[in-house]
Amino acid sequence: MSNSASELYYQHSGRIGFAPLLVLFLGMPIIAALAAAYSYLVVWCPVIGYVNILFLGGFILASSFVLTTLARIGKSRSPIAMALLGLACGLVAVYSAWLFFIKALFEDQVSLVDLVTNPVALGNAVYFINQQGWWQPSGLAQWAISAVESGAILIGLTMAGWSSTDREVFCEDCGDWCEPFETMRLTPTEALLATNSNQLKPEELLTLEECTESDFPRFDAEVLQCNACKQLQAIRFDRVSQVMDDGQLKEKREDIPGVLIQRGDFG
Known part of the structure; x- marks a missing residue:
């Protein structure tokens, strides 16, 4: 990075x-x-x-x-x-x-x-x-x-x-959008949980330990990649928690501003 x-x-x-x-x-x-x-x-x-x-x-x-x-x-x-x-x-x-x-x-x-x-x-x-x-x-x-x-x-x-494409990433070299490649699930610290999403620094979230999809709360780091050249990757983050709705626990997602970008040979 x-x-x-x-x-x-x-x-x-x-x-x-x-x-x-x-x-x-x-x-x-x-x-x-x-x-x-x-x-x-x-x-x-x-x-x-x-x-x-x-x-x-x-x-x-x-x-x-x-x-x-x-x-x-x-x-x-x-x-x-x-x-x-x-x-x-x-x-x-x-x-x-x-x-x-x-x-x-x-x-x-x-x-x-x-x-x-x-x-x-x-x-x-x-x-x-x-x-x-x-x-x-x-x-x-x-x-x-x-x-x-x-x-x-x-x-x-x-x-x-x-906001139609604000969290999308476009590969200008290939002329196409990057597509979801994989998702990392990360365990937040108490300090990060107390921080407003708009104040979080996405690059710091990558240092967190990974967890599973059944763990709440967590951060999801979705990796996007240009499938044509495989030279461009990006990572966008969500804060994921559970809320009570009509007597049932449901998943709640909140966008974290900022999409990280990295270039290299990911083929």
């Missing part, structure tokens, strides 16, 4: 790849289709509260999965570019959600084509729904619900784009 600070941690090159084309021609249509499914679910199951939050969360997670998958396929190594693409997808998601929501709500009374080609009519419909309500809330309450929903979608997809 190199001792040079500039070589110790992996940093993306900032290259955009062809992810914008994939997001534009494939991702946005898929997100629009997810927005249609989300809107019809909201209309068919008009339950204010926990269920609607689940619908919204599911929509954001599904759209984020599409975005992050295309970011990897498109070989984007630019968090800024992917954040902007995430924001653009968020705008498409919000627009499409309103479009299909109005269509689902009024059914045969409105034409989807008319709404798409007449932004004024769409805006009037949005204003009417927020002012008059469509189920129970109306006025300021409905405007607040709409604002929170739209904000969650925009922020969620923007952040998904920004």
Whole structure:
């Protein structure tokens, strides 16, 4: 492992790849289709509260999965570019959600084509729904619900784009992502357990003794390797613990910032 600070941690090159084309021609249509499914679910199951939050969360997670998958396929190594693409997808998601929501709500009374080609009519419909309500809330309450929903979608997809490949490692020589190679499980000291994950130094974790997968708490060190040249390896770390959830012990993982990088002949 190199001792040079500039070589110790992996940093993306900032290259955009062809992810914008994939997001534009494939991702946005898929997100629009997810927005249609989300809107019809909201209309068919008009339950204010926990269920609607689940619908919204599911929509954001599904759209984020599409975005992050295309970011990897498109070989984007630019968090800024992917954040902007995430924001653009968020705008498409919000627009499409309103479009299909109005269509689902009024059914045969409105034409989807008319709404798409007449932004004024769409805006009037949005204003009417927020002012008059469509189920129970109306006025300021409905405007607040709409604002929170739209904000969650925009922020969620923007952040998904920004972090889409932040723990991935790209081999610039071979033009491909490194793949998981092996995982080391490490026993933490009391001092490390008391340290916030953001303050941990990944290079120091490699000095810890190994443990088994059944041991908790622990640190997992996942080794990534370029399968083409076998000249590049990287190590990313997780803090792993157990938490009680609904009466059952479940595994909890927390990312530790910083991905170590090393070069050599690993063939």
